[in-house]
């Protein structure tokens with residue numbers, strides 16, 4: 188699929204991130220592929236999936252574009268941190284590879300620009316730079332990213348961790364950038380998803396609020412907890 192066709196499929200649409208974390212009951216590529224199918228049945232225009240085997244199985248299970256990533260660790264640069272990870276994700280079938288788009292040093296010593304340039308030699312997949320600030324996004328556009336995500340806003344120390352999506356960042360990015368900006372991170376309701384489009388997002392990616400039952404359940408149990416008791 189070429190870049191224009193892929194972007195046309197995503198414009199103003201919902202991307203659903205299907206991820207289970209290490210040690211969790213749903214941490215199984217087959218399960219994630221089924222969750223992805225269920226999301227597509229509900230209208231998801233693309234799926235975001237984590238892990239080489241998840242990307243492979245989700246790509247075979249759905250007929251919408253897959254945004255793939257590999258998480259390595261859980262702090263610092265951990266979202267598709269190296270060129271090798273990015274190429275692995277592309278080979279597993281992702282049409283878009285999401286990678287860390289911050290200005291922090293990367294574990295393989297390459298800059299983001301070097302990573303993107305070398306990736307282009309080995310793959311036609313698009314690259315989504317997961318950013319945490321305006322500075323990251325400007326750097327990622329300069330480095331050649333096809334898409335910018337607000338994925339890391341609130342997780343790198345440069346932006347506050349807002350309760351909902353970081354709408355101020357989105358508005359700023361939408362006003363400054365020609366590259367499509369995907370709203371991602373802490374979008375917990377349909378109304379918030381719509382707000383991100385109004386703030387200038389090109390498309391919206393929702394994970395936890397659709398595909399992470401443990402967290403969703405905890406929202407309910409916490410709302411039911413009676414103050415001053417332990418239940």
Ligand SMILES: CC(=O)N[C@H](C=O)[C@@H](O)[C@H](O)[C@H](O)COP(=O)(O)O
Nearest residue numbers: 204338342372373374393394395396
């Ligand atoms: C910061 C980080 O590690 N974000 C990850 C990136 O792939 C995922 O854990 C998130 O679930 C995803 O970004 C979607 O966000 P939310 O689950 O808030 O809708």
